[in-house]
Amino acid sequence: EVQLVESGGGLVQPGRSLRLSCAASGFTFDDYAMHWVRQAPGKGLEWVSGISWNSGSIGYADSVKGRFTISRDNAQNSLYLQMNSLRREDTAVYYCAKDTVANWGSKMDYWGQGILVTVSS
Protein backbone atom coordinates (compact mmCIF):
# COMPACT_ATOMS: atom_id res chain seq x y z
CA GLU A 1 0.00 0.00 0.00
CA VAL A 2 1.38 3.39 -1.00
CA GLN A 3 1.75 5.76 1.93
CA LEU A 4 2.97 9.35 2.01
CA VAL A 5 3.24 10.94 5.44
CA GLU A 6 4.07 14.63 5.80
CA SER A 7 5.61 16.17 8.90
CA GLY A 8 7.26 19.39 10.02
CA GLY A 9 4.36 21.80 9.74
CA GLY A 10 3.16 24.24 12.35
CA LEU A 11 2.98 27.91 13.29
CA VAL A 12 5.86 30.12 12.19
CA GLN A 13 6.41 33.86 12.15
CA PRO A 14 6.71 35.79 8.89
CA GLY A 15 10.27 35.81 7.59
CA ARG A 16 11.22 32.61 9.39
CA SER A 17 11.95 29.17 7.96
CA LEU A 18 10.38 25.73 8.13
CA ARG A 19 11.30 22.37 6.65
CA LEU A 20 8.66 19.88 5.59
CA SER A 21 9.35 16.18 5.22
CA CYS A 22 7.45 13.42 3.46
CA ALA A 23 8.11 9.78 4.28
CA ALA A 24 7.20 7.44 1.43
CA SER A 25 6.51 3.72 1.53
CA GLY A 26 4.78 1.01 -0.46
CA PHE A 27 6.46 1.76 -3.80
CA THR A 28 9.93 2.08 -5.29
CA PHE A 29 10.58 5.68 -4.35
CA ASP A 30 13.46 6.32 -6.74
CA ASP A 31 11.38 5.25 -9.74
CA TYR A 32 9.14 8.30 -9.55
CA ALA A 33 9.12 12.06 -9.51
CA MET A 34 7.54 13.77 -6.53
CA HIS A 35 5.71 17.03 -5.88
CA TRP A 36 4.56 19.47 -3.25
CA VAL A 37 1.08 20.92 -3.76
CA ARG A 38 -0.56 23.37 -1.36
CA GLN A 39 -4.08 24.52 -0.57
CA ALA A 40 -4.75 27.78 1.25
CA PRO A 41 -7.73 27.75 3.61
CA GLY A 42 -10.95 27.57 1.59
CA LYS A 43 -9.06 27.82 -1.70
CA GLY A 44 -8.07 25.55 -4.57
CA LEU A 45 -4.96 23.52 -5.29
CA GLU A 46 -1.66 25.19 -6.17
CA TRP A 47 1.34 23.25 -7.41
CA VAL A 48 4.44 24.37 -5.50
CA SER A 49 7.38 22.32 -6.71
CA GLY A 50 8.40 19.08 -8.42
CA ILE A 51 11.55 16.96 -8.52
CA SER A 52 12.57 14.15 -10.83
CA TRP A 53 13.59 10.70 -9.65
CA ASN A 54 17.30 11.55 -9.53
CA SER A 55 16.95 15.24 -8.57
CA GLY A 56 18.24 16.13 -12.02
CA SER A 57 15.14 18.13 -12.92
CA ILE A 58 13.46 20.52 -10.51
CA GLY A 59 10.75 23.11 -10.94
CA TYR A 60 9.05 25.75 -8.82
CA ALA A 61 5.98 27.94 -8.95
CA ASP A 62 6.84 31.60 -9.41
CA SER A 63 5.24 32.35 -6.05
CA VAL A 64 7.93 30.37 -4.20
CA LYS A 65 10.93 30.54 -6.52
CA GLY A 66 14.03 31.72 -4.68
CA ARG A 67 12.49 31.05 -1.26
CA PHE A 68 11.63 27.33 -1.30
CA THR A 69 13.94 24.41 -2.08
CA ILE A 70 12.77 20.90 -2.87
CA SER A 71 15.03 17.91 -2.34
CA ARG A 72 14.86 14.17 -1.91
CA ASP A 73 16.87 11.38 -0.30
CA ASN A 74 16.24 8.17 -2.19
CA ALA A 75 18.16 6.11 0.37
CA GLN A 76 15.73 7.34 3.04
CA ASN A 77 12.61 7.27 0.80
CA SER A 78 12.03 10.88 1.76
CA LEU A 79 11.02 14.14 0.13
CA TYR A 80 11.69 17.56 1.62
CA LEU A 81 10.65 21.18 1.20
CA GLN A 82 12.83 23.85 2.76
CA MET A 83 10.76 27.00 3.11
CA ASN A 84 12.60 30.25 3.81
CA SER A 85 11.42 33.86 4.10
CA LEU A 86 7.89 32.66 4.79
CA ARG A 87 5.00 35.01 4.09
CA ARG A 88 1.45 35.09 5.40
CA GLU A 89 0.25 34.02 1.96
CA ASP A 90 2.22 30.77 2.32
CA THR A 91 -0.33 29.65 4.93
CA ALA A 92 -1.80 26.44 3.57
CA VAL A 93 -2.10 22.70 3.86
CA TYR A 94 0.91 21.25 2.07
CA TYR A 95 0.52 17.91 0.31
CA CYS A 96 3.25 15.55 -0.79
CA ALA A 97 2.24 13.80 -4.01
CA LYS A 98 3.70 11.03 -6.15
CA ASP A 99 3.99 11.48 -9.90
CA THR A 100 3.31 8.62 -12.29
CA VAL A 101 6.58 9.04 -14.18
CA ALA A 102 10.25 9.33 -13.30
CA ASN A 103 10.82 12.78 -14.74
CA TRP A 104 8.32 15.13 -13.14
CA GLY A 105 5.60 16.81 -15.06
CA SER A 106 2.60 14.53 -15.14
CA LYS A 107 -0.38 13.59 -13.02
CA MET A 108 -0.26 12.70 -9.34
CA ASP A 109 -1.69 9.34 -8.38
CA TYR A 110 -1.05 9.26 -4.63
CA TRP A 111 -1.22 12.06 -2.09
CA GLY A 112 -0.34 12.39 1.57
CA GLN A 113 -2.90 13.52 4.13
CA GLY A 114 -1.43 17.02 4.17
CA ILE A 115 0.28 19.14 6.81
CA LEU A 116 -0.79 22.61 7.88
CA VAL A 117 1.66 25.49 7.77
CA THR A 118 0.48 28.71 9.38
CA VAL A 119 2.52 31.87 8.92
CA SER A 120 1.50 34.44 11.48
CA SER A 121 2.97 36.75 14.08
Next chain:
Amino acid sequence: EIVMTQSPATLSVSPGERATLSCRASQSVRSNLAWYHQKPGQAPRLLIYGASTRATGIPARFSGSGSGTEFTLTISSLQPEDFGVYYCQQYNNWPPLTFGGGTKVEI
Protein backbone atom coordinates in the same frame (compact mmCIF):
# COMPACT_ATOMS: atom_id res chain seq x y z
CA GLU B 1 1.62 29.75 -17.80
CA ILE B 2 -1.46 27.83 -18.93
CA VAL B 3 -4.58 29.01 -17.12
CA MET B 4 -7.26 26.40 -16.42
CA THR B 5 -10.84 27.63 -16.02
CA GLN B 6 -13.57 25.40 -14.61
CA SER B 7 -17.32 25.84 -14.81
CA PRO B 8 -19.69 26.01 -13.16
CA ALA B 9 -18.24 27.01 -9.80
CA THR B 10 -21.02 25.12 -8.02
CA LEU B 11 -23.30 22.37 -9.29
CA SER B 12 -26.35 21.18 -7.38
CA VAL B 13 -27.37 17.67 -8.39
CA SER B 14 -29.71 15.05 -6.94
CA PRO B 15 -28.59 11.44 -6.44
CA GLY B 16 -29.06 9.41 -9.60
CA GLU B 17 -28.81 12.45 -11.86
CA ARG B 18 -26.11 13.15 -14.43
CA ALA B 19 -23.46 15.77 -13.69
CA THR B 20 -21.39 17.50 -16.35
CA LEU B 21 -18.33 19.56 -15.38
CA SER B 22 -16.26 21.66 -17.77
CA CYS B 23 -12.61 22.65 -17.90
CA ARG B 24 -11.04 25.03 -20.40
CA ALA B 25 -7.34 25.63 -21.03
CA SER B 26 -5.95 28.98 -22.14
CA GLN B 27 -3.98 27.15 -24.85
CA SER B 28 -3.89 23.61 -26.14
CA VAL B 29 -2.81 20.93 -23.67
CA ARG B 30 -3.52 18.13 -26.15
CA SER B 31 -4.84 15.25 -24.03
CA ASN B 32 -2.53 15.94 -21.09
CA LEU B 33 -5.30 16.61 -18.64
CA ALA B 34 -6.21 15.00 -15.32
CA TRP B 35 -9.26 15.24 -13.07
CA TYR B 36 -9.20 14.95 -9.27
CA HIS B 37 -11.92 14.66 -6.63
CA GLN B 38 -11.49 16.11 -3.16
CA LYS B 39 -13.82 15.59 -0.22
CA PRO B 40 -13.75 17.98 2.75
CA GLY B 41 -10.75 17.35 4.99
CA GLN B 42 -9.24 14.82 2.60
CA ALA B 43 -6.49 14.80 0.02
CA PRO B 44 -7.37 14.91 -3.68
CA ARG B 45 -7.86 11.60 -5.48
CA LEU B 46 -6.91 11.03 -9.11
CA LEU B 47 -9.97 10.14 -11.21
CA ILE B 48 -9.05 10.57 -14.85
CA TYR B 49 -5.82 11.10 -16.78
CA GLY B 50 -5.03 11.46 -20.45
CA ALA B 51 -8.36 13.32 -20.61
CA SER B 52 -10.35 10.09 -20.75
CA THR B 53 -8.61 7.18 -18.98
CA ARG B 54 -9.99 6.22 -15.58
CA ALA B 55 -7.43 5.76 -12.84
CA THR B 56 -7.19 2.47 -10.96
CA GLY B 57 -10.32 1.69 -8.97
CA ILE B 58 -12.41 4.53 -10.34
CA PRO B 59 -16.02 3.49 -11.08
CA ALA B 60 -17.29 3.44 -14.65
CA ARG B 61 -19.84 6.18 -13.89
CA PHE B 62 -16.95 8.65 -14.22
CA SER B 63 -15.94 9.51 -17.77
CA GLY B 64 -13.76 12.18 -19.31
CA SER B 65 -13.67 13.61 -22.80
CA GLY B 66 -12.12 16.39 -24.83
CA SER B 67 -8.75 17.45 -26.16
CA GLY B 68 -6.95 20.67 -26.95
CA THR B 69 -8.62 23.36 -24.85
CA GLU B 70 -12.06 21.98 -23.97
CA PHE B 71 -12.64 19.11 -21.56
CA THR B 72 -15.60 17.52 -19.82
CA LEU B 73 -15.98 15.26 -16.80
CA THR B 74 -19.28 13.41 -16.67
CA ILE B 75 -20.69 11.51 -13.72
CA SER B 76 -23.45 9.41 -15.22
CA SER B 77 -25.49 8.69 -12.08
CA LEU B 78 -24.39 10.69 -9.06
CA GLN B 79 -23.88 8.80 -5.81
CA PRO B 80 -23.86 10.42 -2.34
CA GLU B 81 -20.11 9.79 -2.02
CA ASP B 82 -19.48 11.88 -5.15
CA PHE B 83 -20.04 15.23 -3.44
CA GLY B 84 -17.04 17.47 -3.01
CA VAL B 85 -14.81 19.53 -5.26
CA TYR B 86 -13.48 18.45 -8.64
CA TYR B 87 -10.28 19.89 -10.10
CA CYS B 88 -8.74 19.64 -13.53
CA GLN B 89 -4.96 19.82 -14.00
CA GLN B 90 -2.87 20.20 -17.14
CA TYR B 91 0.52 18.55 -17.53
CA ASN B 92 1.33 19.47 -21.11
CA ASN B 93 3.30 22.70 -20.53
CA TRP B 94 5.31 23.01 -17.35
CA PRO B 95 6.54 24.45 -15.16
CA PRO B 96 4.22 25.20 -13.71
CA LEU B 97 1.72 22.39 -13.50
CA THR B 98 -1.61 24.19 -13.21
CA PHE B 99 -4.98 23.38 -11.69
CA GLY B 100 -8.39 24.80 -12.38
CA GLY B 101 -10.22 26.65 -9.63
CA GLY B 102 -12.54 23.72 -8.97
CA THR B 103 -16.21 22.84 -9.29
CA LYS B 104 -18.08 22.12 -6.08
CA VAL B 105 -20.69 19.38 -6.51
CA GLU B 106 -23.48 19.57 -3.98
CA ILE B 107 -25.85 16.67 -3.53
